[in-house]
Amino acid sequence: MNSIHINETSLQLTLRCRPGQFVQWLYNQFPDFKVAGFYDLTTPIFMLRNPDVIKKIGVKDFDYFTDHTPTMAGTSEKEVNGEQLFANSLFALRGQKWRDMRATLSPAFTGSKMRHMFELVAQSAKSTAEFFKAEAKAGKRLEYEMKDTLSRFSNDVIATVAFGIEVDSMRERENDFYVKGKQMANFQSIVVLLKFLLIRSAPSLAQKLKIDLIDKDLAAYFKTMITDNMKQRDAHGIIRNDMIHMLMEVRKGALKHQKEEKDTKDAGFATVEESTVGKSNHSRVWTENELIAQCFLFFLAGFETVSVAMTFLAYELTVNPDVQNRLYAEILDTEQALGGNPLTYEDLQKMEYMDMVVSEGLRKWPPAVVSDRFCNKDYMFDDGEGTRFVIEKGQTVWIPTIAIHNDPKYYSNPEKFDPERFNEQNRPNINLGAYLPFGIGPRNCIGSRLALMEVKSIMYYLLKDFSFEPSEKTQIPLKMAKNMFAMQAENGVWLELKPRH
Numbered sequence: 001m002n003s004i005h006i007n008e009t010s011l012q013l014t015l016r017c018r019p020g021q022f023v024q025w026l027y028n029q030f031p032d033f034k035v036a037g038f039y040d041l042t043t044p045i046f047m048l049r050n051p052d053v054i055k056k057i058g059v060k061d062f063d064y065f066t067d068h069t070p071t072m073a074g075t076s077e078k079e080v081n082g083e084q085l086f087a088n089s090l091f092a093l094r095g096q097k098w099r100d101m102r103a104t105l106s107p108a109f110t111g112s113k114m115r116h117m118f119e120l121v122a123q124s125a126k127s128t129a130e131f132f133k134a135e136a137k138a139g140k141r142l143e144y145e146m147k148d149t150l151s152r153f154s155n156d157v158i159a160t161v162a163f164g165i166e167v168d169s170m171r172e173r174e175n176d177f178y179v180k181g182k183q184m185a186n187f188q189s190i191v192v193l194l195k196f197l198l199i200r201s202a203p204s205l206a207q208k209l210k211i212d213l214i215d216k217d218l219a220a221y222f223k224t225m226i227t228d229n230m231k232q233r234d235a236h237g238i239i240r241n242d243m244i245h246m247l248m249e250v251r252k253g254a255l256k257h258q259k260e261e262k263d264t265k266d267a268g269f270a271t272v273e274e275s276t277v278g279k280s281n282h283s284r285v286w287t288e289n290e291l292i293a294q295c296f297l298f299f300l301a302g303f304e305t306v307s308v309a310m311t312f313l314a315y316e317l318t319v320n321p322d323v324q325n326r327l328y329a330e331i332l333d334t335e336q337a338l339g340g341n342p343l344t345y346e347d348l349q350k351m352e353y354m355d356m357v358v359s360e361g362l363r364k365w366p367p368a369v370v371s372d373r374f375c376n377k378d379y380m381f382d383d384g385e386g387t388r389f390v391i392e393k394g395q396t397v398w399i400p401t402i403a404i405h406n407d408p409k410y411y412s413n414p415e416k417f418d419p420e421r422f423n424e425q426n427r428p429n430i431n432l433g434a435y436l437p438f439g440i441g442p443r444n445c446i447g448s449r450l451a452l453m454e455v456k457s458i459m460y461y462l463l464k465d466f467s468f469e470p471s472e473k474t475q476i477p478l479k480m481a482k483n484m485f486a487m488q489a490e491n492g493v494w495l496e497l498k499p500r501h
């Protein structure tokens with residue numbers, strides 16, 4: 001192992017750099033090493049540079065690396081007070097409490113639950129396409145910045161799926177849910193950055209002050225929405241196939257994995273199989289706040305990531321018209337086979353080229369550029385080839401997803417957008433330690449099936465009626481903006497939707 005000393009915190013560096021570039025720069029410093037170390041001032045961080053090492057730490061030796069680094073939450077279960085939202089969310093929870101929450105929520109994200117939720121997602125996708133059709137009919141030119149446009153769609157999906165309300169952010173552009181949601185997801189605001197730094201540098205003080213990354217007033221707004229919604233449903237016996245319904249089932253102890261549930265790759269190649277942790281039993285009873293905290297996380301985890309995935313995919317389809325045409329042909333075939341019936345979750349899953357295209361989009365532009373793990377007991381790293389050293393309890397390891405996805409060692413000509421990497425013949429050759437859009441092991445993204453369903457649905461409904469074309473504002477090739485948390489194009493991703501009929 002070799003190491004490098006960075007005289008700025010990684011926070012400072014990422015503020016000045018483009019996030020993907022920063023990770024790739026670090027990764028490229030040590031091309032011959034499986035693990036490289038760097039110091040974030042005095043804190044050592046181990047960067048895992050090898051797919052087999054990533055699988056070992058992420059899956060086989062998961063018990064040493066169950067949690068994320070406590071930069072945003074207390075360091076122990078006792079330190080997280082019941083009222084905090086982010087700290088009680090699945091992403092931030094630690095140890096046994098995380099295991100219990102994962103097992104509680106896992107049955108809500110299976111293929112069969114997604115099948116039920118599909119209608120809500122498809123409704124939002126259809127409504128978005130209808131909006132563009134109406135604009136075209138009114139004689140308007142359909143030139144849009146896609147991040148803004150598609151984040152309105154992903155906002156409406158989270159509103160309907162996680163908060164149980166219907167909003168229309170394409171037509172009512174400044175609706176409360178969208179405006180407040182955007183504020184909540186804005187991790188670049190100076191207040192959030194200061195809170196982040198305080199939690200990170202003085203966790204005990206942050207704990208005493210009950211600091212939470214989520215703003216109090218915004219939290220109150222969304223919390224009231226959820227509790228009112230639950231009361232209405234209780235009072236009137238309303239059942240709606242969404243996350244609130246699932247959480248109400250959790251309260252009754254009625255949400256369980258179905259025995260016959262098939263899991264592997266059912267929603268697409270990029271999904272990660274749920275581990276035994278997610279399928280285990282526990283007897284913990286959750287408070288209302290602990291359950292509501294999960295809806296907030298679904299918003300934070302699903303809003304930006306899904307918008308980024310869709311935006312960069314739209315760009316690639318625009319600059320690769322041959323891929324777009326082939327995908328359109330598959331959409332037409334699917335529509336014809338439907339014979340006038342509405343698209344179902346199963347139909348979407350059957351679209352093989354769509355899955356190849358989405359998998360390649362997530363390879364080239366992974367919305368989560370890096371994943372981390374926190375070592376919870378001393379770990380002897382041994383690659384069996386002479387490299388042995390201890391990763392101490394309290395130290396952090398990084399999985400540099402974007403760098404691995406763009407390393408020619410694993411993907412030849414990585415700059416090329418080539419869905420054929422994921423065709424039936426090539427799929428078995430992909431090392432799963434080198435394809436990590438939704439992370440790895442038991443701590444992988446619980447929402448991957450929902451995310452893929454969103455991306456595929458919107459692409460289906462938009463491409464059915466419009467082609468994606470470059471406009472004068474399209475920046476080719478794209479340049480990335482200096483943005484600490486998000487993958488963002490410098491001038492946005494502009495393109496034109498041209499009506500097909």
Ligand code: HEM
Nearest residue numbers: 091298301302305306309368371438439440444445447451
């Ligand atoms: C394309 C979209 C998305 C991408 C690329 C993405 C990626 C990720 C990644 C990389 C992780 C960390 C995994 C690890 O460390 O191994 C994660 C965790 C998580 N994601 Fe996603 N995600 C997406 C969409 C969503 C959606 C729609 C939801 C919502 C419901 C969601 C909910 C979560 C949650 C709750 C966690 C924490 C899981 C845990 O700690 O047990 N994500 N996601």
